[in-house]
Every structure is written in C-alpha cells, then in structure tokens.
Amino acid sequence: MKFHGLNGGIDLFYMISIFIILLDQVSKIWIRFEMQLGELKFFGNDLVHFNYYENSGAAFSSFQGYGRLFVIFAILVVVVILYYRKKGEIRGLFMDVGTGLLVGGAIGNAIDRAWRGSVTDFIVLGSQTGIMNIADIAINFGVILIIIGMLVTSIRQRKRSS
Incomplete structure (x- = not known):
C-alpha cells in the first residue's frame, strides 16, 4: 500500500519501519538520560x-553476553522480508503493517546490539511480563499481524478455489 504525496509514493511498510526505528531509538536515549540503571518509575498504577x-542477551535475558550475534539474525530477517516483498509475495495491509513493525523492531534492537553491546529495556506491562522496549512490542505485534495476514490470505484462497 502506497501513500502519495508531492514527491511520489512511499510504501506503508517503509513508513512504519522508519517510524518504529526512530521511536524506539528516541525512547531508549530518553530512558538512558532520565533514569539510572535498575531504577523503577511507577505511573499511579501497576498496569505499566x-x-x-x-540486556546483553536475547528475549527473557537468555544468552547473556551474546547479544551481538543476534545482529546477524536481525539482518537475515530484514533481508528475507525485503526479498519476498520485492518478489511480490508479501502484500496486503496486514502484511505491510506486520512486516513494517517486525523490520523496524529488528533494526531498532540491532542498532543497540551493534553499537552498545546490549539492548535498553524499560517497559513493564503488569506484574507478569518481562522488561521490553518499543522494538520488542513492535516485533510482537508484527508477528501477530503477519499470522493474521497469512490466515486471511489462506481463507481468501480457499474461498476462490471452492
């Protein structure tokens, strides 16, 4: 899906990816300037x-000290998504938004891992979740939307063939 402006069109995928990267990096910089490592800030409730x-590792603090290796994985994910987008196999609103969120989140965390050796996490939702950041949330929502997009495509194909 493209949005047309004065200088031509820009894909929703790229708009979302760039927005997530910028939002993620700005939020992490803000946290590093405004909070001390390990500091807690509550906002009047336990919800957020x-x-x-x-985090020098991966999700749920696994693989501590090996975070830079995940830069390679992030690059592979981005390359695969770009390849299949170019082939025209990734299309539709759910897929554009989902892959945009996934790529933006992967690049956001890869930037931290490549330059800092760790990822800045700070968002806690409720009392039962781990500590996340904007990139992590984007990746999770992206995967959900990709799954929904695949299901929608599958349902449409079944309806056409019957």
Missing part, C-alpha cells in the same frame, strides 16, 4: 511502569 535494564 518503567524499569531501566540493559
């Missing part, structure tokens, strides 16, 4: 609070 943490 901030807890500044530097």
Whole structure:
C-alpha cells in the first residue's frame, strides 16, 4: 500500500519501519538520560511502569553476553522480508503493517546490539511480563499481524478455489 504525496509514493511498510526505528531509538536515549540503571518509575498504577535494564542477551535475558550475534539474525530477517516483498509475495495491509513493525523492531534492537553491546529495556506491562522496549512490542505485534495476514490470505484462497 502506497501513500502519495508531492514527491511520489512511499510504501506503508517503509513508513512504519522508519517510524518504529526512530521511536524506539528516541525512547531508549530518553530512558538512558532520565533514569539510572535498575531504577523503577511507577505511573499511579501497576498496569505499566518503567524499569531501566540493559540486556546483553536475547528475549527473557537468555544468552547473556551474546547479544551481538543476534545482529546477524536481525539482518537475515530484514533481508528475507525485503526479498519476498520485492518478489511480490508479501502484500496486503496486514502484511505491510506486520512486516513494517517486525523490520523496524529488528533494526531498532540491532542498532543497540551493534553499537552498545546490549539492548535498553524499560517497559513493564503488569506484574507478569518481562522488561521490553518499543522494538520488542513492535516485533510482537508484527508477528501477530503477519499470522493474521497469512490466515486471511489462506481463507481468501480457499474461498476462490471452492
């Protein structure tokens, strides 16, 4: 899906990817300037609070110290998505938004891993979740939308063939 402006069109995929990268990086810079490592900030309820943490590993603090290796994985994910988008196999609103979120989140965290050796996490939702950041949330929502997009495509193909 393209949005047309004065200088031609820009894909929704690229708009979302760039927005997520910028939002993620700005939020992490803000947290590093405004909070001390390990500091907690509550916002009047237990639904959302901030807890500044530097994660040198992967999800749920697994593989501590090996975070830079995940830069390679992020690059592979981005390359595969760009390849299939170019082939025209990734299309539709759910897929554009989902892959945009996924790519933006992967690049956002890869930037941290490549330059800092760790990812800045700070968002805690409720009392049962781990500590996340904007990129992590984008990746999770992206995967959900990609799955929905695949299901919608599958349902449409079945309806056409019957």
